[in-house]
Amino acid sequence: MKPDIRVDIDILRNFCKEIFIRLGLNSDDAPTAAEVLVAADVRGIPSHGVGRILRYINGIKSGMMLPAATIKTINETPGSIVIDANGGMGAPVSVRMMKKIIDKADVNGSAFGCIKNSNHFGISGYYAMMALERDMLGIAMTNTPALGVPTFGRQVMYGTNPIAFAAPANREKAFVLDMSTTVTARGKIEMYDRKEESIPLGWAVDKTGRPTTDAHRLLDDMFHRRGGGILPLGGTGEKFGGHKGFGLAVMVDILCAVLCGAPMGPELSDTDTSKRMSHFFGAIKISGFRDPDDFRADMDRMLSHLRDCPPAVGEERVYFAGLKEFEKEKEVRELGVPLRKNTCDLLRRIAEDLGMKSLF
């Protein structure tokens, strides 16, 4: 899709920072919130980028997101930490947490932490990648409000529950896996619904638990919790491994929520402030296993193997996890962040509402 406009990264970031300041974030948190948000657009993941800023504004207006929340440490050891975000914005507390975990891992070899009572934190990969320059493996996960149906079930019991894992290389770009554990996201189903098209068979089941292609009825049934929802990675039943995606989603919920005593699975809500989401972060120091330079050299060998894999007939090439995003980033750093006209209109209206000078 050709963008309608290109905006310089720094200008867009400053603009978003200014919005967050006016929404009540302090001068430490606002740039971080803007940085993580714009990073999604820079890496070619606009579903988590500036086009999403209205959700944060609405979250703050409704009291779901508290821009001036005070973070509280609940539990801490040399290798672990649990934080209560007290309803604060997801990105700033998560960046601070991941920095802390990396520093702990530097001393302890590895470290892990949970944040409970938090909100949408943007792209998981952002936090996992923070470990790269410190010669560590980075891990980040979050649970999300329930929209996924278990294998053989018909009610939503878990969220898109993404897993991010990052490992550094040298000449090659880093390996950055950032994947939801459901077969698709609600946003994609909404796109089909807007275009009045059928969704692919294997993405979702209806309220009886049978495969459906009817996006509109599915979204309506999900909204009213009549049943039906998105399938786990692997799809319907067990034949293609749907039970594996279901298992991964539950694993994410265990690490994010059960490990720190937070709401889990179907208990999560988009509106109930006592049922906010929680995150899990980790870092593992490579030097505990081998010389990080040797590790990076072997990563180069592995990733170039994968990049050079002969493509299927009709396909151009093979991408390892993160490669598309790094290539997108290169393009965006040269040409600016691509934005659609409707996103520009949205940002202009927001600027007007907040009494700011618009970018556009």
Added chain:
Amino acid sequence: MKPDIRVDIDILRNFCKEIFIRLGLNSDDAPTAAEVLVAADVRGIPSHGVGRILRYINGIKSGMMLPAATIKTINETPGSIVIDANGGMGAPVSVRMMKKIIDKADVNGSAFGCIKNSNHFGISGYYAMMALERDMLGIAMTNTPALGVPTFGRQVMYGTNPIAFAAPANREKAFVLDMSTTVTARGKIEMYDRKEESIPLGWAVDKTGRPTTDAHRLLDDMFHRRGGGILPLGGTGEKFGGHKGFGLAVMVDILCAVLCGAPMGPELSDTDTSKRMSHFFGAIKISGFRDPDDFRADMDRMLSHLRDCPPAVGEERVYFAGLKEFEKEKEVRELGVPLRKNTCDLLRRIAEDLGMKSLF
């Protein structure tokens, strides 16, 4: 499938131990190898059970598996360890490693380790579950000889690369995820081939990278490395998340092999002793985050939610990861290990060859 015979667990385990002793394993390693092997049958995973013992015998005969190998520690810190198995049997060194990692995690909060130059270690879940009684989360992975094709590719670049993750509960059974990251296993395709049936579309691609249902030609092309292979979890292309399964498989290879400098991906071989497989293990202590009793109580709540999820029309119930296996285990402990006649015949022939009294 109704079993042809039932054998008492202890009797079968002793029989396998005796086989391993005669194959050259010492009196420490032989019972461990037998224990892990029989555990697969006990948990209803016969593909990794005693029916597989011939592969170990052949591995020892060919020199791929060295029953009296000396283990060497290459690198060790309070939270990490790398071991060279020197071509030894997979299960005994892995059990010893997981015990060591659990002890390290008890002091350090978490600990991780790699074993390189190892062999088939049985069911990954066995090692992850060792952490449960110590109030820890357990992790185990292994890479395997390449049979998986990357998204948009046509050559095998990674193995079935299983991930196991175990978390303890209280009244409920533990959560035990033990999943390959490919959509299916080679053994299942071989079953279709023997029955001269077509495999489901979405399991594999042919040597041109296009979806295939021809099990026989696929296995032949894979054997000769002409191209073609099994698809990652999520299937063909990106529409159903095949790139996610591919990413998970590579993550496993990074943790098992790149982290300790072992052969990876397409470099792994079934026959070349310099290109053996490697494993990754981890344990995370729950008490670093919260009281383990509270964790177990919340696990009970989560797992009972999942178990009680209303089933899809036509389905009986929903299983969380590990539940089927625990129910199977209960049945096997009451009735004995179910064996097919061809497995009994195999074990009888092996016993004869080794000059042992047969069970059957």
